[in-house]
Amino acid sequence: MKDVVIACVGKPSAGKSSFLNAVTDATAKVGNYPFTTIKPNYGVAYFPIDCPCKRFGKEKLCSPRYGRCIDGKRFVPIQVMDVAGLVPGASEGQGLGNQFLDDLRHANALIHVVDVSGTTDANGKETIGYDPIGDIEWLRSEIHSWIFGNLNKKWSQIVRRHTATRSTVVETMQLQFSGYGANMTCVQKTMDRSGVKDNMDIWDKATIKKVVDSFLDERFPTIIALNKIDLPDSDKNIAKIMRKYDQNRVVLTSALAETFLRKLSKQKFIKYDEGTDIVETKEDLPDSDLKPLDEKLQNRIEKVQDLVLYRYGSTGVQDVILKAVEVLGLIPAFPVKSLTTFSNPNGKGVFRDCVMIWSGTTVLEFAEIVHPEIAKNYVGAETIGNRKIAEDDIITLENNIICFKTSQGTSGDA
Ligand SMILES: Nc1nc2c(ncn2[C@@H]2O[C@H](COP(=O)(O)OP(=O)(O)O)[C@@H](O)[C@H]2O)c(=O)[nH]1
Numbered sequence: 140m141k142d143v144v145i146a147c148v149g150k151p152s153a154g155k156s157s158f159l160n161a162v163t164d165a166t167a168k169v170g171n172y173p174f175t176t177i178k179p180n181y182g183v184a185y186f187p188i189d190c191p192c193k194r195f196g197k198e199k200l201c202s203p204r205y206g207r208c209i210d211g212k213r214f215v216p217i218q219v220m221d222v223a224g225l226v227p228g229a230s231e232g233q234g235l236g237n238q239f240l241d242d243l244r245h246a247n248a249l250i251h252v253v254d255v256s257g258t259t260d261a262n263g264k265e266t267i268g269y270d271p272i273g274d275i276e277w278l279r280s281e282i283h284s285w286i287f288g289n290l291n292k293k294w295s296q297i298v299r300r301h302t303a304t305r306s307t308v309v310e311t312m313q314l315q316f317s318g319y320g321a322n323m324t325c326v327q328k329t330m331d332r333s334g335v336k337d338n339m340d341i342w343d344k345a346t347i348k349k350v351v352d353s354f355l356d357e358r359f360p361t362i363i364a365l366n367k368i369d370l371p372d373s374d375k376n377i378a379k380i381m382r383k384y385d386q387n388r389v390v391l392t393s394a395l396a397e398t399f400l401r402k403l404s405k406q407k408f409i410k411y412d413e414g415t416d417i418v419e420t421k422e423d424l425p426d427s428d429l430k431p432l433d434e435k436l437q438n439r440i441e442k443v444q445d446l447v448l449y450r451y452g453s454t455g456v457q458d459v460i461l462k463a464v465e466v467l468g469l470i471p472a473f474p475v476k477s478l479t480t481f482s483n484p485n486g487k488g489v490f491r492d493c494v495m496i497w498s499g500t501t502v503l504e505f506a507e508i509v510h511p512e513i514a515k516n517y518v519g520a521e522t523i524g525n526r527k528i529a530e531d532d533i534i535t536l537e538n539n540i541i542c543f544k545t546s547q548g549t550s551g552d553a
């Protein structure tokens with residue numbers, strides 16, 4: 140399976156790089172990850188899931204190959220990319236437009252980082268009192284104009300080819316959308332979503348626009364991160380935006396606060412439970428190895444607590460990653476060699492492997508992901524309670540701990 144990538148997009152100075160730094164800072168502490176090539180503008184974030192080790196009383200033995208597991212809370216790695224270069228007018232050739240689109244092809248979901256404080260204008264220049272609501276529409280319409288423009292300028296050719304080759308609409312549109320990383324399934328869903336049933340030779344501009352709209356929804360599910368909530372004017376802007384947008388797709392964040400807290404935690408000034416509002420100091424934990432705080436640092440921490448943690452419950456940064464995984468419909472699956480010890484297909488480590496799979500993945504497809512040899516020599520599969528599951532069963536949270544039987548036995552490497 141291709142690695143899942145989440146891309147941070149937004150106007151200059153919205154806080155994309157800060158966000159990426161804030162979520163990926165944990166890398167050093169956590170250790171390794173399964174991704175072979177990490178490009179310069181990529182980072183690895185870790186998002187928490189409930190690890191089955193807890194259910195089976197194996198917390199102490201749980202040994203993830205990647206990420207870590209703390210008392211049943213497992214941190215799973217995922218790639219996050221910082222996509223710079225989108226500026227107003229990009230679809231008319233301003234800024235780094237083409238590079239931007241090229242980067243986007245690798246993304247499975249987008250995090251739109253919005254400066255909600257109103258202290259940067261449409262171009263990212265410092266200002267006061269800017270209304271950020273326009274930024275949300277802007278990004279989508281910029282990508283939309285781009286894709287529409289590319290279709291529109293060669294539309295008659297596209298239709299001629301479509302007719303001459305007697306292709307289906309999905310085939311023809313897949314050819315056009317493949318440059319943005321779309322496969323057949325994605326284009327089929329796009330067409331279903333759009334409700335467009337007319338023959339392509341009678342599509343007008345409005346029809347093409349409608350299809351592009353559905354394509355954006357299908358191909359680039361987006362979480363909006365309203366960033367810089369620590370700044371004074373954010374409040375009123377947040378209220379306005381929350382009224383207008385799907386609350387399930389909007390998260391309030393302070394990348395700055397998260398970076399600050401993680402840094403202090405690393406320097407052993409505080410104990411910070413990422414994703415929560417819990418910050419503990421030497422005063423709270425006198426027996427710990429935490430360093431004492433001077434007054435200045437103490438004040439800064441209190442300010443972050445008052446402005447961000449106590450008000451919003453957390454810095455929001457981890458929620459964004461969780462939401463992105465949620466909209467993608469990814470679920471964890473655990474290949475094990477034994478349904479009693481839960482060691483991995485290689486016989487090593489308890490719940491060693493955790494694979495994030497797309498919802499709808501079948502047992503046999505999962506076997507292929509774990510190792511092609513397992514799929515090739517597949518005999519059967521069982522889940523908890525030695526319950527047999529069929530090769531075309533869909534993997535859900537109910538049957539996601541799987542032991543494969545192969546003609547070679549139960550071994551294989553993930
Ligand atoms: N107050 C505040 N400032 C932030 C926050 N996130 C980023 N910034 C600041 O906004 C500016 C632009 O951030 P940067 O990450 O470089 O934006 P990018 O151009 O989108 O990558 C920098 O000065 C950051 O320190 C935040 O949550 N709160």
Ligand SMILES: [Mg+2]
Binds near residue numbers: 156
């Ligand atoms: Mg940047």
